[in-house]
Amino acid sequence: MWTIKSRFIKDEKGVVLPSLGLFLPLLMLMSFAAIEVSLIVFEWHRTGEATRRAARYMAIEEPVADLSSFVRGSSVVCQGSSAGGVNCSSGAGANISAYGEMVAQMQAIQPAIQSEHISITYSDSGLGEATTPGGILPMVSVRVENLQKPLVVIGGFMGMPDVFTYPAFMTNQIANGIGPTS
Numbered sequence: 001m002w003t004i005k006s007r008f009i010k011d012e013k014g015v016v017l018p019s020l021g022l023f024l025p026l027l028m029l030m031s032f033a034a035i036e037v038s039l040i041v042f043e044w045h046r047t048g049e050a051t052r053r054a055a056r057y058m059a060i061e062e063p064v065a066d067l068s069s070f071v072r073g074s075s076v077v078c079q080g081s082s083a084g085g086v087n088c089s090s091g092a093g094a095n096i097s098a099y100g101e102m103v104a105q106m107q108a109i110q111p112a113i114q115s116e117h118i119s120i121t122y123s124d125s126g127l128g129e130a131t132t133p134g135g136i137l138p139m140v141s142v143r144v145e146n147l148q149k150p151l152v153v154i155g156g157f158m159g160m161p162d163v164f165t166y167p168a169f170m171t172n173q174i175a176n177g178i179g180p181t182s
Contacts (some may be wrong), residue, residue: 106118
């Protein structure tokens, strides 16, 4: 009798299968979570690059806002809307085609960026003079905020939120001068 019992206790065949059944789901969850976090970091990088591209583009192209009355100490903010348009604090009409091209430039890098996520600020950089060739050189600031990514694998797991909201991205660039060219 002892021989059958001791042989059964010492038999280790099939021990791996219950261990695998316990740890495989955990291992797979950790693997997919690592992939999802990697995608978040990748999209974070893409959003930063899209913001930098937009600032460079707006620094050399026609401004979105009407800056004809831009003077030393001025600041004009243009905010995109969900309809794809843009509203500027200068009160004058906005250059929709320049704004649309900037959004297209950003979406070429990060397709998740929409018009309502973007704001552009033209502010006085302290460089240039309104009466000299080249005029005042404004600082162009492009800001992306409220951009979200749904969490597929880890969303809702152990208190995790269903979406990840990226922090605001902002890039500054000195723009072409506003004023006389000769």
